[in-house]
Amino acid sequence: MTKQLSTKKTYKLDILNGKSEIYLMPRTGDVYQFRMWLKTEKKVLRKSLKTRDLNSAIELAEEKTFEVMNDLKSGKELFGITLKELTERYLAYRQLDVDSGYITPARLGTIRSQINALLRIKDGNLKLSELNANSLRHWRQMRNKDNPSVTIVTIRNETATINHMFRWGYPKYSHFPELKFEPIRMKKSDIGRRDVFTPSEYKDLYTFLGTYCSKKECPNEDIRWERLMVRDFILILSNTLMRVGELKQMKWSDVLKLTPATTELGRKVTLVSFKVRAETSKNRVSREVLTRGGEYFMRLKTNAKFTTPDDLLFTNKTGTHPLGQRELYKHWYAIMKGIGIDNHKTRKLSYYSLRHFGITTRIRAMESIFTIANTAGTSVGHIESHYGHIDKKMRKNAALKDIRMSWEDTESL
Numbered sequence: 001m002t003k004q005l006s007t008k009k010t011y012k013l014d015i016l017n018g019k020s021e022i023y024l025m026p027r028t029g030d031v032y033q034f035r036m037w038l039k040t041e042k043k044v045l046r047k048s049l050k051t052r053d054l055n056s057a058i059e060l061a062e063e064k065t066f067e068v069m070n071d072l073k074s075g076k077e078l079f080g081i082t083l084k085e086l087t088e089r090y091l092a093y094r095q096l097d098v099d100s101g102y103i104t105p106a107r108l109g110t111i112r113s114q115i116n117a118l119l120r121i122k123d124g125n126l127k128l129s130e131l132n133a134n135s136l137r138h139w140r141q142m143r144n145k146d147n148p149s150v151t152i153v154t155i156r157n158e159t160a161t162i163n164h165m166f167r168w169g170y171p172k173y174s175h176f177p178e179l180k181f182e183p184i185r186m187k188k189s190d191i192g193r194r195d196v197f198t199p200s201e202y203k204d205l206y207t208f209l210g211t212y213c214s215k216k217e218c219p220n221e222d223i224r225w226e227r228l229m230v231r232d233f234i235l236i237l238s239n240t241l242m243r244v245g246e247l248k249q250m251k252w253s254d255v256l257k258l259t260p261a262t263t264e265l266g267r268k269v270t271l272v273s274f275k276v277r278a279e280t281s282k283n284r285v286s287r288e289v290l291t292r293g294g295e296y297f298m299r300l301k302t303n304a305k306f307t308t309p310d311d312l313l314f315t316n317k318t319g320t321h322p323l324g325q326r327e328l329y330k331h332w333y334a335i336m337k338g339i340g341i342d343n344h345k346t347r348k349l350s351y352y353s354l355r356h357f358g359i360t361t362r363i364r365a366m367e368s369i370f371t372i373a374n375t376a377g378t379s380v381g382h383i384e385s386h387y388g389h390i391d392k393k394m395r396k397n398a399a400l401k402d403i404r405m406s407w408e409d410t411e412s413l
Contacts, residue, residue, distance in 0.1 A: 015058065020065045022049065022057050032057035034064055040072060081173055083131070084124030087115045089173070090165045101279040106245030114161040120146055128169075133176045136162065140184060149346075156184045195348045197357045202238070204339040209234065212335060222317070225303070229323055230331040232300040233314055237354040239293030241362075241376040242276065244351050248322045249280040252301075253309035258294045270294030281377055289375050356387075363387055 011024040020036035032054070034047045045068065049060045081089075094111055097103045121142050122135070136142070139159055143150050163178040170177040197205065209231045211217055218224040237247060257273040272294035278286040301307050306319035314323040328351065336344040344350075355376070362372050363383075373380045 013058070015061045016065050019069070020061060022061045032061075034061050036065060036068055038068070038072065081128060082124060083122055083126045083128060084119060086128060086165065086169050086173055087119060087124070090168055091115065093168065102284070104245055104249075104280060104282060106243075106248075107282065110157075111161055114158045115165070117143065117146065117158055118162055128174050133178070133180045136179050137182055139181050152184065159184065195350075195353050195356070196360055197349065197353060199361075201339065201341065202357055205234070205335065208335065208339045212338060225305075225317075226327055227331060228303045229300075229314055230328060230335075232296045232303075233323070233328070234335075234351070234354060235296045236293055236300070237351060238358045238361075239296065240272070240274070240289065240291050241355055241358045241372070243282055243355060243377070245282070246276050246280050246377075248312070248314060250274070250276075250313050251309065252307055252311055252313060255297055255313075256288070258298060270298065272297050276377060283377060285377070287374065287377050291375060359383065359387055 009023045009025055013022050015021055020034065022032045022034055024030060024032060028048070030052045032049045032051055034045075034049050036045045038045055047064065049057045049064075051057050051060065091108075091112060094103065094108055098105055098108050118136075122131075136159075139162075140152075140155050143155050143158070159179075159181045163181075166174050166176070166178050213224065213227045213231050215224065218227055233247065236242070237244065240247075242250075254277065255272065255274050259271045259273070261269055261271050263269055269292050271290055271292060273288065273290045274297075275288045276286060278284050281287070297313075300313060304311075304313065304315075305317070306312070306315050311319060312322055315321065316323060316327075332351065333344075336342075336349065341347075341349065359372060359376060362375075363369075369380050369383050373383050376383070
């Protein structure tokens with residue numbers, strides 16, 4: 001039988017009036033140990049001073065005591081937290097950004113999704129002290145194994161969010177300021193690739209919505225009301241180029257004016273003037289927009305249950321919250337099945353695709369890139385880099401255009 005050494009201290013000396021102590025024990029021999037009670041964390045910090053010399057041990061213990069006191073004063077937690085705890089605290093911090101209007105709730109939802117991807121790959125119970133700067137170096141390979149269909153753009157954005165979290169947590173929680181990821185090389189086509197409805201698919205969509213919302217197809221009034229909301233949600237998105245989050249947070253007071261008009265081909269339309277508030281815009285910049293599609297706003301107001309200036313355009317049945325994601329996508333899946341697009345998940349066709357469709361339609365109509373960018377709330381460079389590849393026919397038409405110019409005109413070139 002192995003004889004166990006006594007846990008009783010054979011020597012003890014208070015340091016800095018009892019703020020800490022050094023001691024010896026049978027199992028540590030004549031090597032001095034350091035001990036300090038941390039009242040805020042309700043734990044004892046123990047550390048070997050790795051010296052047999054008493055004077056050296058006292059000096060080291062005093063330095064350690066001052067170091068710990070300074071760390072505690074600055075709010076640093078000396079006992080490491082888990083990766084899951086770090087993510088929870090980080091998300092709570094980003095919620096404050098939402099409350100102050102610095103980021104949108106939709107942006108927080110994206111961040112939360114990126115954090116969830118991290119916790120699927122790394123055990124949330126791991127202590128941060130068990131990680132190092134290279135723990136996620138092969139993130140791209142890890143994510144491809146987790147989800148083979150994940151895009152390189154998504155992977156790149158995830159690494160940015162993860163590093164932002166670690167920079168935020170350093171040095172209070174983490175012992176390194178950021179992680180080292182393998183360089184992610186992206187082609188221009190990776191950035192510009194978008195899942196867009198073809199014109200014929202959109203025609204099928206537009207036509208099917210009439211049937212989908214008919215009393216004959218849907219006699220249940222509650223379900224039909226949802227379908228009517230979803231129909232106008234779809235048509236307003238594709239006509240106004242708004243982002244999904246912007247429309248979900250739009251109030252009736254944001255709708256400024258509805259004006260009857262006639263197109264150059266003699267078609268009767270209704271123009272709508274509206275504003276997108278800075279706090280609901282992705283880039284935190286407000287904008288006023290004039291587009292077609294006013295008739296959908298008029299119809300929506302007729303069917304909506306809540307239409308005071310402070311009410312949202314699209315609410316749940318009680319008017320207390322925006323129309324829910326579950327409801328939106330329940331109908332979206334039914335609509336995609338109804339128009340025969342069975343691979344909409346593979347193609348990643350979603351409500352967000354309607355904004356892309358609207359932008360591509362305006363590009364094909366030869367509308368000014370500047371006007372499109374202003375309407376969509378993005379930059380001209382973004383439109384050019386993401387949508388410049390849209391239509392081969394457009395490029396052919398542009399190449400065949402004649403430029404008429406007099407000799408006098410060339411003198412200013």
